[in-house]
Amino acid sequence: MTAPKTERAPRRRRSATSQVQTRFAWLLLAPAILTVFGVIVYPLYRTVLVSLFDVRSALDPAPAFVGAANYAEMLASPSVWASLGRTLYFTAASLVVEVALGLALALLLNAPLRWRWLFRTAIVIPWAIPTIVNAAMWKGIFNAQYGALNALLTQMGVIHDYVPWLSDPWRAMNLVILSDAWKTTPLVAFFLLAGLTSIPTELYEAAAVDGLGWWKRFRAITLPLLVPAISIVVVLRTVEAFKVFDIIYAMTRGGPANGTAVISYYTYVTAFSDQNFGIGSAMAMLIVLIIGILCLTYLRLIRKSEMSLL
Amino acid sequence: MRLTKAQSLLLEVVAAVVALAYLLPIVWTAVASITPARVLLERPLRWVPTDLDGSRYVAILTPGGVNGIGAGFLEAMGNSLFVAVITVAVALVVSIFGAYAFARLRFRGRKLTLLVFLSTYMLPQIALLIPLYFILNQLQLLDSRFGLVLVDLALVVPFTLWILSNYFLTVPEDLEDAARVDGCTRMGALWRVVLPTARPGIVTAVMFAFFLAWDEFLYALIFTSTYAAKTLPVAIAEFSGRYTTDFGLVAAGGLVAALPPVLIALVFQRNIVSGMSAGAIKG
Numbered sequence: 196m197t198a199p200k201t202e203r204a205p206r207r208r209r210s211a212t213s214q215v216q217t218r219f220a221w222l223l224l225a226p227a228i229l230t231v232f233g234v235i236v237y238p239l240y241r242t243v244l245v246s247l248f249d250v251r252s253a254l255d256p257a258p259a260f261v262g263a264a265n266y267a268e269m270l271a272s273p274s275v276w277a278s279l280g281r282t283l284y285f286t287a288a289s290l291v292v293e294v295a296l297g298l299a300l301a302l303l304l305n306a307p308l309r310w311r312w313l314f315r316t317a318i319v320i321p322w323a324i325p326t327i328v329n330a331a332m333w334k335g336i337f338n339a340q341y342g343a344l345n346a347l348l349t350q351m352g353v354i355h356d357y358v359p360w361l362s363d364p365w366r367a368m369n370l371v372i373l374s375d376a377w378k379t380t381p382l383v384a385f386f387l388l389a390g391l392t393s394i395p396t397e398l399y400e401a402a403a404v405d406g407l408g409w410w411k412r413f414r415a416i417t418l419p420l421l422v423p424a425i426s427i428v429v430v431l432r433t434v435e436a437f438k439v440f441d442i443i444y445a446m447t448r449g450g451p452a453n454g455t456a457v458i459s460y461y462t463y464v465t466a467f468s469d470q471n472f473g474i475g476s477a478m479a480m481l482i483v484l485i486i487g488i489l490c491l492t493y494l495r496l497i498r499k500s501e502m503s504l505l
Numbered sequence: 506m507r508l509t510k511a512q513s514l515l516l517e518v519v520a521a522v523v524a525l526a527y528l529l530p531i532v533w534t535a536v537a538s539i540t541p542a543r544v545l546l547e548r549p550l551r552w553v554p555t556d557l558d559g560s561r562y563v564a565i566l567t568p569g570g571v572n573g574i575g576a577g578f579l580e581a582m583g584n585s586l587f588v589a590v591i592t593v594a595v596a597l598v599v600s601i602f603g604a605y606a607f608a609r610l611r612f613r614g615r616k617l618t619l620l621v622f623l624s625t626y627m628l629p630q631i632a633l634l635i636p637l638y639f640i641l642n643q644l645q646l647l648d649s650r651f652g653l654v655l656v657d658l659a660l661v662v663p664f665t666l667w668i669l670s671n672y673f674l675t676v677p678e679d680l681e682d683a684a685r686v687d688g689c690t691r692m693g694a695l696w697r698v699v700l701p702t703a704r705p706g707i708v709t710a711v712m713f714a715f716f717l718a719w720d721e722f723l724y725a726l727i728f729t730s731t732y733a734a735k736t737l738p739v740a741i742a743e744f745s746g747r748y749t750t751d752f753g754l755v756a757a758g759g760l761v762a763a764l765p766p767v768l769i770a771l772v773f774q775r776n777i778v779s780g781m782s783a784g785a786i787k788g
Contacts (some may be wrong), residue, residue, distance in 0.1 A: 327742050
């Protein structure tokens with residue numbers, strides 16, 4: 196069968212109307228472009244510039260050009276690699292927790308629960324709580340003197356003495372990941388719920404007629420049809436987790452013993468505590484590079500998922 | 506999906522456990538905020554306090570605090586409101602026009618521009634932190650609410666532009682064509698047809714944009730130094746470092762700061778899932 200060719204507009208020289216439309220489009224886009232160039236593209240260009248100079252203060256009149264020296268110093272620094280490693284751990288662990296629990300929550304949200312609205316409400320609230328408030332709350336819960344976790348576990352007889360939960364580097368990292376996941380898992384759940392609700396119910400009815408059990412229906416219908424939504428959420432959450440800063444600052448300030456000093460935090464310290472803006476900018480560019488690679492993956496995915504804008 | 510009785514009972518139980526896991530930390534924080542400081546430090550902890558203490562709320566909601574405790578909170582709240590409201594308003598206007606162009610007009614460079622916007626949406630704040638600090642310093646916009654609005658726009662505009670574009674695409678083009686046959690200009694059709702039809706999308710965009718601006722921390726942390734411009738997240742982080750002996754104060758401040766977004770989210774629950782389908786997914 197041949198598709199009717201008339202559907203596509205015949206190729207013509209660019210008509211007057213399309214030129215008018217182009218001019219109109221740029222006019223409409225002008226404020227957005229102005230904003231994005233002024234506050235994003237131009238500053239990003241300045242980050243590249245600063246990364247090539249030895250800049251020690253905000254108003255350095257004539258910083259020395261050092262070429263790639265900042266990058267070389269950055270790549271030779273064990274602390275940078277260590278913080279990169281911590282970021283990767285934070286990202287990978289967050290992702291596993293968030294996607295696994297998020298999928299479970301999405302299935303629950305989609306299930307015929309009697310108190311569905313109550314359940315949904317309980318999950319919406321953490322999503323809306325500001326990151327810093329969430330961080331302060333969990334910092335309180337894990338506190339060594341008055342924390343609710345210590346009180347709960349001693350009264351249940353699980354521990355005998357109060358534990359300073361956040362004073363061990365490795366444990367602190369994992370608790371920060373859990374605290375972060377507490378707030379972000381609902382986000383993943385709602386995103387996956389949007390995917391779940393778009394699966395036609397006829398499919399499940401047909402499967403029920405065929406006598407497929409819950410697990411088989413999940414494997415044969417739900418999971419395959421959710422793959423596009425899951426892949427988008429995985430890439431987006433990877434990018435967001437890789438950027439993590441706020442919760443680290445508010446819960447542990449990168450400590451104890453740098454145990455939670457992720458790359459964003461270390462960049463902030465390098466630039467604004469050590470006043471080494473050159474190396475700080477080089478580190479920022481490293482983060483941009485890694486996120487850029489992640490974003491290219493994302494673009495591929497949304498092209499595949501046929502979001503019609505692109 | 507049909508479930509057996511045992512299955513649905515199991516589901517109800519699991520849902521109840523999850524809901525509790527989500528509500529209990531908040532409930533404890535709320536109780537701590539009205540428990541006297543000395544009771545909070547008792548061992549074993551009394552989960553339900555016998556006497557209530559509302560002094561933290563009084564302290565943070567009194568200008569200048571009570572004996573200096575809680576000072577700055579009210580100012581921070583005013584700054585947060587100012588920055589969030591202005592940022593959202595400006596971002597909304599800017600992106601309604603831009604989104605219309607992306608969703609409806611065919612023009613050269615459309616795809617490239619769209620890609621640039623989409624990639625800025627993913628850009629980490631830390632990538633712009635150093636130059637923005639230099640630029641704001643030169644413009645004397647450090648420790649200023651307008652400075653914060655300016656940099657927050659960098660976060661919010663790419664985001665609102667993206668979700669509004671997706672929403673405008675869902676408005677049937679025929680509706681608009683009909684309006685234009687009836688003599689509407691393009692702008693008239695945008696105002697009278699597209700915007701009303703896409704109202705749920707606009708509500709969603711405003712909600713998510715408000716959350717972004719209300720939540721913003723890194724810029725506010727670096728670019729402000731006094732309560733002339735410090736926002737609530739900065740104030741809470743400070744409180745949590747300063748008032749280490751009284752968690753109740755941090756809890757009270759945190760709950761007040763969380764109230765506006767939580768109320769908005771509860772009222773507009775239905776818009777959340779649809780917003781996520783339109784590509785709104787920011788932590």
